[in-house]
Amino acid sequence: MLSKSHIKLITSLKQKKYRLKHGFFVVEGVKTIKELLQSKLILHALYTTESFNIDAKDEILVTEAELNRISFLTTPNIALAIFKIPEEKSIVQNGLVLALDTVRDPGNLGTIIRLCDWFGIKDLVCSKETVDCFNPKVIQATMGSITRVNISYVDLELFLNETSLPIYGAFMEGETVYNTSLPDDGVLVMGNEANGVSEDIEALIKRKVSIPRFGDLQATESLNVATATAILLSEFRRG
Amino acid sequence: MLSKSHIKLITSLKQKKYRLKHGFFVVEGVKTIKELLQSKLILHALYTTESFNIDAKDEILVTEAELNRISFLTTPNIALAIFKIPEEKSIVQNGLVLALDTVRDPGNLGTIIRLCDWFGIKDLVCSKETVDCFNPKVIQATMGSITRVNISYVDLELFLNETSLPIYGAFMEGETVYNTSLPDDGVLVMGNEANGVSEDIEALIKRKVSIPRFGDLQATESLNVATATAILLSEFRRG
Structure with a gap:
């Protein structure tokens, strides 16, 4: 009852x-x-x-x-x-860490958590403006992966300022990720659905990478943040 | 009014x-x-x-x-x-063709159409059981890409039987895509969200490829079909 x-x-x-x-x-x-x-x-x-x-x-x-x-x-x-809701664990500062700068869509965050799980990313660091990972739509999209990824909501600028890991970020005008040598240890920053990485965060990024576009018409504006994350995590892992 | x-x-x-x-x-x-x-x-x-x-x-x-x-x-x-609704154009049998075997989720199809546009895939071939690309939720997710990709609904078994292109497919137990040499011309088949590629279609696939899993616990069941498509199309294009 x-x-x-x-x-x-x-x-x-x-x-x-x-x-x-x-x-x-x-x-x-x-x-x-x-x-x-x-x-x-x-x-x-x-x-x-x-x-x-x-x-x-x-x-x-x-x-x-x-x-x-x-x-x-x-x-x-x-x-x-x-x-x-479990207590946040401290962020382990080695290996590959994924950082999200204001990802707003619950479905995207859910998919990204599932990707972290697949690619063995232990720590997902989210700006405080990123959608809450305990939002029911996020939980729905993670398919259980939420239990295997340590998700922290932090002041992202402070976190990036203090980390000793090399900081990579996804940008439309970055260097082709296919030609970039990617380390085993690092932070990869993905930006907001509409506006990409914010200016304050951009200033802290050492290497900007992008996924080349192959269409003839060059008219697609951008990839969805979850599919871009999929491709970039795959690039970091494929070695 | x-x-x-x-x-x-x-x-x-x-x-x-x-x-x-x-x-x-x-x-x-x-x-x-x-x-x-x-x-x-x-x-x-x-x-x-x-x-x-x-x-x-x-x-x-x-x-x-x-x-x-x-x-x-x-x-x-x-x-x-x-x-x-525009008339279906005939499928051009060269370059990379993406084929979907019963993808059901409108958001997934929309994302996949956007990926085709980004990666310059001109022809997307869907089994008749795949969700209709003119479904409003698909249109919403394509962000305009639907105008730049030729989408055909066909008897997929017949299409694969008749094509002269080499046929690749995504399977959990396939060979690591990172170690597979991928051609410029070919068909890549992606399967249904829950059941993967169906048996009849599997019989027609020459090369099975998979995206390696890196998680320690090996507990994530699978990648979402749209994110898996993103990674595989990127692999075909990166050369």
Whole structure:
């Protein structure tokens, strides 16, 4: 059974303000929930139409109609879970670190987290203006990868000022990434969907790289930030 | 002013069945509409709250409330246009051709069309089960690239059987794409989001390639089809 206070809490978690206040975030879909249950994340409550056979005190069986009421999705997916937001771990300053300067779209951030997981990027460093990684649309797009990437929200200018790693950034007018020798240890900065890397951050970037365009008409304005990140991470890793 | 018949026509174009029946598709957003106006596509009608200063017979000034009624978006964007669906051109059998085996997600197809434009892929060949490229969500995601890529819906098995181009495909268990020598002319087949390339199509693929995974835990199941396409097209083009 779903009480009014449950509904109120869950609905509030759509907003970052309430996620921060309560320290919880929402995950939907059996597959992702199961993956998160196997991680170090701590479950607060699970609302489901079909039992997961976990500790009964954490599991609340609901009807489809009740799930519809609390779900953030158009087509709810059997279960909705509330997990505790984990504490941020410190950023390990070696290997390849990905930094995002104000990436706004939840789907893009979700895809980028999944890419970090694939390419073994342990630390994803986000400017404070980047969309919250516990946004339900981000969680949906990560497919469970969020449990395997350490995501930190920082003053990006300060972070880049203090790091001893070489700083690379994606720019339309950068040197062709195919001809650039890329190190194993470094920071790669990706910019905002519409405006790219901001001026203050650009000043801290040592090497600007770009993905060459091959179209005849040269009319495509830019690649989507998630697809550009995919190509650049692949370039760093392919050696 | 917006008549009932206009509203009925526009609303119907959300569905593929009616797009095929009427031969029209809907585009929203000033930027994309302007890009399409400059292409070879033929405008049928433009509904806008601000004049585009084009031939008055094609332009229907509407109020914001009227635009809200016809828009497919949560936040309508000043203008909505109806264009004629162009005739399919024949597929040019040289250079690099991208083929999609049942890609279902409109956002993925839109991103892939934008990637084709960036990487100078002239022909995108889709299985009949692939999402319709005139779906409004696809159009939204292409950012105008749809005018620069020739998209054909075909019997993919037949197409691959008949082509003289070498056929490559993306598979989890393929050889590392980083170590594969890739030709200038060829077909690259990408599979469905959940199931990959289907069995009948797999039988026709000569070279299976994969993007290596670098994560320690080896737990990420797969890359999203759009990001995998980004990396593979980049690999074909980088030489």
